[in-house]
Amino acid sequence: MGKVAVLGAGSWGTALALVLGDNQHEVRLWTHRKEQAKEINETHMNERYLKGIELPKQITAYHDLQKAINDVEAIVLVVPTKAIREVCQQLKGLLHHKVTLIHASKGIEPDSLKRVSEVIEEELPKDLYGEVVVLSGPSHAEEVGARHPTTVTVSSTDETLAQHAQDLFINESFRVYTNPDIVGVELGGALKNIIALGAGISDGLDYGDNAKAALITRGLAEIARLGSSMGANPLTFAGLTGVGDLIVTCTSSHSRNWRAGHLLGKGYKLEDVLDQMGMVVEGVRTTKAAHQLSAERGIEMPITNGIYNLLFNQKKPKDVVDQLMNRGKTHEVEELPDDLSNQTL
Template identity: 45%
Template sequence: MSTSITLFGAGSWGTALAVHLAAAGRDVTLWARREEAVEQMRTTRRNPTYLSDIEIPSSVDVTSDLEAAASASSLWAVAVPSQSLRSVATRIAPLTRPGTTVVSLAKGIENDTLRTMSQVLAEELTGIEAQQIGVLYGPSHAEEVAASQPTTLVASAPTEPRAEWVQDAFMTERLRVYVNTDVVGVEIGGSAKNVLAIAAGMGDGVGYGDNAKAALVTRGLAEMRRLGVAMGAKPQTFAGLAGIGDLLVTCMSQHSRNRHLGEQIGTGKTLDEIESTMDMVAEGVRTTQSVRGLAEHYDVEMPVTEAVHRVLFEDQRPEDMVDELMTRSAKREHGLSRSPQGAS
């Protein structure tokens, strides 16, 4: 088991994991891009922007020196917004060593290329083998992880031994990690759920009740699964932590920035107005564009995603989104075709 971990990215998730893992006895290096933020964290042991009420243990080495951060550990966890991952990967690529394992903590799909986060890392980090690249996803709000609230995650990598190695590295008494080698399924589940959380939030903002939210979550899970399977994922992955687990917590929780953004849109605010007031990135906004692009590429029907896209980028009213979904043509659940005449 690796007892030293370098976290690239000092946002809420990177900070929360640094705090949690250090408390569990890991040697943690936390890299932040801005030197002024690093100095404040070193002086006050608080992150000035994210989780500012949480104390960063003195054992966490906070730095803006990329080379120093890279050399501190052979396990790198990259916790930057999904649309920034490639630029960070380009910077750390020359610093990789043959034994380096890299884990993406970012949940999203790159807009321009429609690549998952592990695919982006594999393209940029040519100094290591693809099997040394994995992801860590699951229902995990940073606020609760930083406070050592019980949390479960999924460590996913192309081979079981590598996924188990990542599992051991991140497992603590309050952070239970499972193994899954279905990397694409874990990534699609963990990314597409942010789009569905925006839809659920829109329903909250408009004033619809639990029945409507349950319908959005359930049918959203079905379309998320359809896309994943079309991309080669295993169907059962979407019944696990990176599927229904992450979907539920993101659609229901007050901590969810994607649900919050959707709720604000449901009350009549514009996307620009909401994003201008948010310190943290709501990944679901840009992921909506990417997931819609993947649905078109793989010819997969994703009506909830399509409806969210129209509200976010085509000026459709959120009230019309739910009405449109409710008045679609009658369907069989699970996509089953109608039985032949006379069949039972």
Template identity: 50%
Template sequence: MERVTVIGAGSWGTAIAVLLARKDLQVKMWSVENPVVEEMNSKRTNESYLPGVIIPDSVSVYHSVAEALREATVIIMSVPSQAFREVVQNILPLLTGEELIVNTAKGIEEASLKRLSEVFYEEAGRDLYDKYVALSGPSHAEEVSREIPTTVSAAGTNRKSCERAQELFMSPRFRVYTNPDLVGIEIGGALKNVIAICTGISDGLGFGDNTKAALMTRGLAEISRLGVAMGANPLTFAGLAGVGDLIVTCTSMHSRNRRFGIEVGKGQTVAEALKTVRMVVEGYRTTGAAYRLGKNAGVSMPITEQAYNILYEGGNTAESVSKLMMRGKKHEMEEVVETAYPEW
């Protein structure tokens, strides 16, 4: 039987621990926040991150990362994307090299513009990279912890590692597919947060379903365009970590990215909106990274550019809407028309 350690005790890390404990696994967790450790061990709750959910007795939470990792066969990384590299550096000396590494964070490292699997490869090398799996898809922690049916993808370069993760997580209420397209899974999971901020801004401005649908559809086109330029399979973006995650993040009030966007649309500053949401808003930092990635790759990403203008340059939300709506005339499927319908 696998021995699992979850690194990070935020909402998603806690939900994962609860999910696996319900499968009769012994789960250890590590958190940098001492009050969270004390609360989870004594009261069996994590009200700051996952209110209303009872933590099973088979989950033990530690202050010491070395103690949490002792005898672990599976390590689940559930830390903010911008802290991912530092945490990996800290735990590597404690590993045997045989552990399965499952990453649940969705983001791009802002400083390097690298996907998180690339960050892991740089720090851990080829042997451990073969044991790296990214878990992504439409999966709010609030729903997973309450056993609401959920489906995700496990992606990695090594099929056996992906199947090992699939076996670990599969349950009657949590279905896992495997996927070899690690690039596409990571790009879809990261950039959907940018579009979720934009749909939130739209809601905050008082716009309706038409606007939200347009942002999601054209946002998916941007995500796919950049993903393909980076080596992803375009079909991945029609799957769970693409359109699936985009739908759930752009439409649900569980989404902290959407909630952040709503506050910005209502007129709060970025700092005020971040404070209102309280928890990490991955899409804020990802917007800056996605903007630079698009520029470096020469990929057209007008929605992302306007999100960057609003969040990083103090741009006016209403003016950004006008700029998007009044862009030059285009085919809906520009690349397809140019290649498949040259005479049209």
């Protein structure tokens, strides 16, 4: 079995390290917090981020990035999207051999409007990894840590690298599919966090299941609309990284985006919500990026824009919902692009 570095010891990074450890790989879990590395190595637990889960003995935590990546065959990037550039810049000076590079971060960079793989490609020479692989899908870290059945997707423009990532992770409780549509896989994983904020807001307002079902369904339409304009296959959004990830993120209290939205729906201010969460809420940053993308591309995204106004323009949750409900009449079903109109949905 191989040596794999997992960069980022939050809940998702720790859960993926656990999967790799269960598969008997030598796993090096890197954290920028020295005390966290000490806790993991001494107790085989990461209590703050994966409470009550004992980690496999194959996992060793590192505070030194150079030592963590020495001689590894694969690097899994699981840091918050706002830290991707910084970590890649560090890797550029420390990595001196070719690896399989996998990222499992879900977001879009505001202002540059880059997907995570595009940020990586800007910061790291391709001779160090060939092509980026993305891992995404409906997957709460808490459930992965408990070895509950979970299914995800890996995607790359290089099918061989995607299959290698599939081989690294797949086991009896963690099933991995491949999908060549890296644009759709990344966008589905990022944009669903916006809709999860909206689902939490709806629940915080006590609007019930009808409203949330509508929000999820119309949110999926927005995701597919923007994704198609950026070159994604619309069928990807009917799969694990689209509707699958939407369901799990919009309907569970495990979801930090849903929890943040729930607090917003209850009337808390954004800064207080983020302080209370104590973890990165990717949907907030991604809402800003998606709002910029929709304006730049002329794509109609009323739910995204409503949540943007709530987050950044101090609109009240109820006013945003009322505005959405009182929009002009329109059709539900949209026409597919010509090259997909003859495919079976």
